[in-house]
Amino acid sequence: MxxxxxxxxxxxxxxxxxxxxxxxxxxxxxxxxxxxxxxxxxxxxxxxxxxxxxxxxxxxxxxxxxxxxxxxxxxxxxxxxxxxxxxxxxxxxxxxxxxxxxxxxxxxxxxxxxxxxxxxxxxxxxxxxxxxxxxxxxxxxxxxxxxxxxxxxxxxxxxxxxxxxxxxxxxxxxxxxxxxxxxxxxxxxxxxxxxxxxxxxxxxxxxxxxxxxxxxxxxxxxxxxxxxxxxxxxxxxxxxxxxxxxxxIFPTSKHVPIINGEKTKIWFSLQSAIDELISFLPLSYIPEVGINFGYAFPNATERKQICAIEGRIIKAGNKAFQAGECKFGASKHIASIILACMENDKTKRAAMNISYSPKIVEACKQVGLTVGNFSRKDEPPGKSTMEWGTKFVIDSLGYVPDVIWDEGGIGKEAMARIIGENPRNVIEKLRKICRAEKRVK
Structure with missing residues (x-):
């Protein structure tokens, strides 16, 4: 050493x-x-x-x-x-x-x-x-x-x-x-x-x-x-x-990338939320494909303006683990969801995916979160599932809900996505869901 x-x-x-x-x-x-x-x-x-x-x-x-x-x-x-x-x-x-x-x-x-x-x-x-x-x-x-x-x-x-x-x-x-x-x-x-x-x-x-x-x-x-x-x-x-x-000061070895002022704020907000998420996340909420979490620039119109995990949050033994750093342009799926939401509501700049279950959907309803869903069976050929499914729900409801879910399909895992104004807002919604789900029978 x-x-x-x-x-x-x-x-x-x-x-x-x-x-x-x-x-x-x-x-x-x-x-x-x-x-x-x-x-x-x-x-x-x-x-x-x-x-x-x-x-x-x-x-x-x-x-x-x-x-x-x-x-x-x-x-x-x-x-x-x-x-x-x-x-x-x-x-x-x-x-x-x-x-x-x-x-x-x-x-x-x-x-x-x-x-x-x-x-x-x-x-x-x-x-x-x-x-x-x-x-x-x-x-x-x-x-x-x-x-x-x-x-x-x-x-x-x-x-x-x-x-x-x-x-x-x-x-x-x-x-x-x-x-x-x-x-x-x-x-x-x-x-x-x-x-x-x-x-x-x-x-x-x-x-x-x-x-x-x-x-x-x-x-x-x-x-x-x-x-x-x-x-x-x-x-x-x-x-x-x-x-x-x-x-x-509380020394930490986790260093913020020096890019520019606004990018750094977005990166740090997202990374801080991920650190908090890992501290309380139930392992049952982590899907087989893992969790991604993204946060966009104000008025973002393309993937490179969205910071997300270059990898996933995964299960490692009996703990959640962040596999990969947060980077701009790192995600396709979570970025597609955020961009589709921002086309309708510019304030909805953050999203993350979690496992789907009927209990989670019921917990969302019990704490007053708005929900919407789509079926992959209705997906038109040649379309991006995340982009199409998100827009389908928004068009059906007339607004961007807090949670969008689907039951999956052949070779596709069932999933729920939590949408918010920023990473802190998404984490707060997830905490409400976790507390309420324990009471759902």
């Missing part, structure tokens, strides 16, 4: 610092080693005290690790002072460092002494393989405001000229979607994901830790940053509230 090392402060709340780094290393499947520079007394509301460890103690930790472990990649976080920064740069000379320049906590408290900026500029930045400041940190380092993409790119070049081999300027504190700018190999790359609008503790630590983990596993810098950005966004979306203050 590859080994990643973090050098930074201890956060007793478990939200940031080496605790967040080690959690990120774990879910990225690398062994995490840690060197503590400072001990902080903090929670989700405030920092009560900071105790920088004596230089000798930090140095002894570095020596202990480096003489025993073959480190794949190293990151620094809270180094607090010029003296600590200088010592780390000296001890780690020749080892590529991911330097996360920490000045302030999410709660607004200082995590550095007045000498740190000088220590970063003179020692750690020139030693860095990758420098990962956010907007505020980059402004402190560069000494000027960053207000737009041009300013961000200029700041990246300025920090590169200070000695950083590569620079990732994180865009979480800028306006609009969260766009990160990477200056690597003398080129600019940008990575954009939708903004998650709340204060979350540990995001910067987690991103740099994921990058470090992926570098340790052998990814190049572009791939490492791209994967880390996706994992961090998913981790932010799954943040928790264990305290009375800001939320805390």
């Amino acid at each position: 590859k080994i990643a090392l973090t050098i930074g402060g201890s956060d007793c709340s478990g939200g940031a610092g080496i605790q967040a780094d080690l959690k990120s290393f774990f879910v990225a499947r690398v062994h995490g080693a840690s060197i503590v520079t400072c001990i902080t007394a903090q929670n989700t509301r405030e920092i009560k005290d900071i105790y920088p460890l004596p230089l000798k103690e930090i140095e002894l930790q570095i020596d202990a690790i480096m003489e025993d472990f073959d480190i794949g990649a190293t990151k620094t976080g809270m180094v607090y002072s010029k003296e600590i920064a200088k010592m780390i740069a000296k001890k780690m000379k020749g080892f590529p460092l991911v330097v996360d320049p920490v000045f302030l906590s999410t709660t607004g408290y200082s995590l550095s002494s007045e000498s740190l900026l000088d220590g970063l500029k003179n020692y750690l930045i020139p030693s860095s393989f990758l420098l990962t400041p956010n907007k505020k940190e980059a402004e402190i380092i560069c000494g000027k405001k960053i207000e737009n993409a041009r300013d961000a790119k200029d700041a990246c070049i300025a920090m590169h000229e200070m000695g950083a081999r590569n620079v990732l300027l994180k865009g979480g504190h800028m306006e609009g979607d969260a766009t990160d700018f990477l200056f690597a190999n003398e080129k600019f790359y940008s990575f954009t994901l939708p903004r998650i609008k709340k204060e979350i503790h540990g995001s910067g630590c987690t991103l740099s830790a994921f990058i470090t983990a992926f570098l340790a596993k052998g990814d190049d810098i572009i791939q490492a940053v791209k994967k880390a950005k996706g994992c961090t966004w998913s981790s932010l979306a799954k943040s928790i509230n264990p305290g009375k203050g800001v939320s805390i």
Whole structure:
């Protein structure tokens, strides 16, 4: 197993610092080693005290690790002072460092002494393989405001000229979607994901830790940053509230594909619903062909605008299992159903198939869901069953029902399809069906 090392402060709340780094290393499947520079007394509301460890103690930790472990990649976080920064740069000379320049906590408290900026500029930045400041940190380092993409790119070049081999300027504190700018190999790359609008503790630590983990596993810098950005966004979306203050990031290795803002929102909504579905889905609801689940762009008119599972949800032993990733254009059948529904009602953008049984249909009726059905015997030759059957039911009823079912045919499995406005809406309908079906005799 590859080994990643973090050098930074201890956060007793478990939200940031080496605790967040080690959690990120774990879910990225690398062994995490840690060197503590400072001990902080903090929670989700405030920092009560900071105790920088004596230089000798930090140095002894570095020596202990480096003489025993073959480190794949190293990151620094809270180094607090010029003296600590200088010592780390000296001890780690020749080892590529991911330097996360920490000045302030999410709660607004200082995590550095007045000498740190000088220590970063003179020692750690020139030693860095990758420098990962956010907007505020980059402004402190560069000494000027960053207000737009041009300013961000200029700041990246300025920090590169200070000695950083590569620079990732994180865009979480800028306006609009969260766009990160990477200056690597003398080129600019940008990575954009939708903004998650709340204060979350540990995001910067987690991103740099994921990058470090992926570098340790052998990814190049572009791939490492791209994967880390996706994992961090998913981790932010799954943040928790264990305290009375800001939320805390919850590291997960499931990464959102960085495609564009709207596509990412659709992908994440669908994948989150699938994760929830698997947690409660009765195995009897999974047909032999498996379950697919799709979610379309607003006003979608073709399959490539619909995200679905490239595979199915299947039975694996006594559990449901997602076999295949969610991708756009991955489905034919569920996409045909969604497109047929959207021709009549643009709001019906999501659908999934489940097993058919008379009890399931009765359960639908008991909870007030509208149902419709078709017979494959009536299907005209040369027509797509899913498209024709869906349109037949809609035309017969005059609206798009919650559930469309059929009893199958020769070589065709009986099936029910749940239709909704979004994946969350489909899941809510399925939960109602599951509860009601238990009462059906």
